[in-house]
Amino acid sequence: MLLIHCPWCGARDEAEFRYGGQAHVDRPPDPNAVDDREWGEYLFVRDNPRGRFSERWVHSAGCRRWFDVVRDTATNEMSAEVPSRSGRR
Amino acid sequence: MAEPYAESPLATYTDVLERSSVRGQLRIAEEPFLAQVTVRVDPKSPAAERVGTALGGMLPNQSGEVVLAGDLTVLWLGPDEWLVVGPEGRDRDVQERVTAALDGEHGAVVDVSANRTVLSVTGPRARDLLNKGCALDLHPRAFESNRCAQTMLARAGVILVRRDAEAPSFWLLVRSSFARYLADWLVDAAEEYRSGGGEP
């Protein structure tokens, strides 16, 4: 049970959160302007590194706010949480 | 026409909850029909200040902070979200005051009085009882009087409010549809205190 630091509510059990996948996947500002390949990559292609990974979480059982963390996928160590406020998709 | 009959989510549980209470140790009861209004506004805006004033205090701006303003209890639920809890029937008054205070600035005021009901859990056993299903640290060193938290109790989402540190006293605000589940759970979890079980 990870202890995840919600930037608003503080440290809570992992069970209060939902995972949102990779952070900083920007939605093309004009989806109609990108070709099918680019759009497909936006929809479906994500990184899967061993090591530090920027990802999104939402404190679903708490304040319902989304935020980003950097998690080491090998150790689950989390850091650098900031409120997720722009272009985080 | 006669006044319509209102039934709180745990109206049929009054006796069950009463029976699961243990004199001097634990008391579980519904506090039905409390007025509840969700308020959303940018905490840094002048409107937020006006809303605070209109409610008779400041909007709490610390995580999990609770502000008591007269007969109103204002719960911090998020960085721009509060729940104002008041006596039965105060919902309209609170909505009007907050709406007027917003004065057209962006915010939200929503009557959610019937969306949740309130269970009070009091007594020396209250903390242990809640910790059977709540992972938060409820020790007074970690969760003081007049603190609140949105969290899980067993498998239901709740807003947990610590109201009094002297004799432990908590409010559980629970979605109306989950109220019976949570009451059933509390009664089951309280069984050991009722049967005179030992130190948990």
Next chain:
Amino acid sequence: MSNEFRLADGGRIDRDRPVRFDFEGQQLQGYAGDTLASALLANGVHRVATSNKYGRPRGIMAAGAEEPNALVQVEAPFPEPMLPATTVEVRDGLQASGLPGKGRLATEEDPARYDTMHTHCDVLVVGAGPAGLAAALSAARSGARVIVADADTEFGGSLLGSGQTLDGRAATDWVRRTTAELAEHPEVRLLPRTTVFGYYEDNYLVALEHRGDDASSRQRIWRMRAREVVLATGAHERPLVFSGNDRPGIMLAGSARTYVNRYAVLPGRRAVVFTTNDSAYAAAIDLHDAGVEIVAVVDAREVVSTYWASLCVERGIRIHASTGVVSTSGTDRITSAHLSSLGPEGNHPTSVRQVVTCDLLLVSGGWNPAVHLHSQARGSVRFAEDIGAFVPDGTDQAARSAGAVTGVLATGKCLTSGAEAGRDAARAAGFDAELARVPDSKHAPILAARHLWVVPGSGDSDGTTQFVDLARDATVADVRRAVAAGMDNVEHVKRYTTIGTAHDQGKTSGTLSTGVIAEVLGVGVGELGTTTFRAPYTPVTFAALAGRERGDLYDPVRVTAMHDWHVEQGALFENVGQWKRPWYYPHSGEDMETAVLRECYAVRSGVGMQDVSTLGKIDVQGPDAAEFLDLVYTNKMSTLKVGRIRYGLMCTADGMVFDDGTVTRTAEHRYLISTTSGGAANVLAHLEDWLQTEWTHLRVHLTSVTEHWATIALVGPESRQVLADVAPELDVDNDGFGFMTWQEGNVAGVHARVCRISFSGELAFEINVPWWYGREVWEVLMAGGRPYGITPYGTETMHVLRAEKGFPIVGQDTDGTITPHDLGMSWAVSKKKDDFLGKRSFSRPDTARTDRKHLVGLLPEDTNLVLPEGAQIVEQPELGEPPVPMLGHVTSSYRSAVLGSGFALAVVKGGRDRVGETLYSPVGDRPVPVTVTEPVFYDKEGARRDG
């Protein structure tokens, strides 16, 4: 034969509380404080179980959770399989029998309760032996919140069984005083009978407390979050590998000492002690002093400790240096040990054997620190040459190890390291902690051990009776076979031989097997390392893990304000997500089909009423609410006028249907949207996600109000009249109250929001009142509708009615691969909006294919047939050889009262171009013909919605 082997006095058993128990039909007596193992030994019972692979007799090897052999099936008080006899407390009425490896689960329901407790602390001390108690003392005195957990029934660990002294008094005195002081600290929680079995990220540890069969909960799972952890988990004695090392009567030396000192039980009359280190001498002395004849101490080392030698000489105990036990005799009990000179380390034995008669053989191959929890916490271990075992070597968690788990074996050092660890842990947690004074202990000099894995010259050359893991019946021969098969890694050998995978998870065999593998491979033990330690440390029942979450509390049951009414009317319920929804309301003697046909008929011909409170409801407020809704719905919501309602579809970014519902514009900057019953939480999360992370410039607030409202659907040609009767203030005429509009007004004396929407094609009103009034308004409507034959209906009827109209249900007719166009709902997809979720994906080549699966209707040729939902659709009446090309499948299927036949909705490849075709659906073993139709079966013109 009762307690023939019980000493006349001593021990920590309660002789005033004798208990009677049954072992394999034998009535035996023990005392409170006994384990089943100690009570059996007191009665002279050594053979307890039978090995699971070779059927060999097995006895009691250890005195704790590390026991590999003595597995029992408990029959009473409640059946429980595969418990080590060494961990079962005897009690009156206990009934148990030995196991041949496998147990048997209870067939009756377990009447006991199980529960969970969450807790937090500054310092968690795992293990209450000398190190753990000293650690707890240092930490507790600082005022820190301390938890001490120990698997045993009482605190003290090795001190309970060693008979040693501290500060010149019995060590158990110090244990008692220390425990009493700890219990006095208000912020200290003592948890005996509690095994910490899992150590997870961020200092989250999970423990199992055995509270007893009579407690309010038989077992309790503790979920503990600790700021700092002190692991004082001790060490397990390591057996030795030689031929026939598995016979009953062969016991770990330290365990034998525990039986004598703690339980006042003689594990035999005539014993041989075989050791590689000093620790077994203490056992030899204690057993001798208790009356056991020690025939020989067989020490693998060339040079033995003068300290211990002199104690042996005093007692006339003969020491055989540089000697080993190479084999044994005996069937149900060892009868003799065969000694052989070992020669110096690295050499092969030279001389012949000597046969020594005995009924007990104590073995000690050294001590394995119990690094399990440390390793679970991703701490690393290193091989310590001095003890020939693995010790903790750093961890990233806020944890430290103390005592025997670190490889120190002398009690004094354990106490000191514990006190230091407790102080350091409390300091790290922010407390001003001092070092607790530790008592003086007698310190015997320790002579280096000899690390012996397979005893050289063991009797059988092929190693088939040289057991490495007794619980798995895995031998040296198995290890050799694994290595010969090319395995040179402990993890691989473990899986090939199953060593370390039994109930005991290799507590005694782990390091030993690494040693044996290393020997076979000819490499150093440290190079090989250990296998991975995983939770649980000891077996945990599923019942304990489930705790309170079983039966009615397994998952929340969500009910509406009108639930009791439905129950009173005999409704059967359907689970929709966590909701209980009325499924149908059978009259007496009605089956489901009859009831549903009756309900459907009533709605289509008169008036019906359904509780639709479970639909999700979200309040959407803000100056940009209209723009936001335009982005998340496929159709345009900004053009909706205040007072009106529009049906809307939501897609995910990939263009697939995600949810649907209605959008009600309640004010210029305010909407109320509805979601499916099961989708409410997901829709809110989805909307918040886009609002908070993508369209952050939009000024919109979302508030879930699902349970604020009780919602009643009043449906059917007579619904207008019923509503008019109970809501005289409301203008219910079609002109005054048009389709897809809403009004506020009194219904049955309650201020309500009434919407004219329909999910059946019939004239219908949806009445929303605050939850509290739901039951009252429902009953008034029922009463008011009685003259019109008002009929309550459930979800099944609702499904039939909407399917007759071809209205899909998200999650039933869609599955995350269906677009609005696939559903034939292009009308709900705006062509004017530049952007909305899903739009761009509609032009992706795969999404734009014309031969995608479309939602169509199916009419079976046999009008009596109701196709099973999920049935496949194929082109030909003959299936032919597999793979048979599948065209699609049935998503909804019912019998229709108005159609007088079965009918179905289905998704079929290119379905809209197949309308009129005959396709086939395999039902049972034959494909039945079905005709493809438009999905709308009833009132295609929509004439009925206005009544």
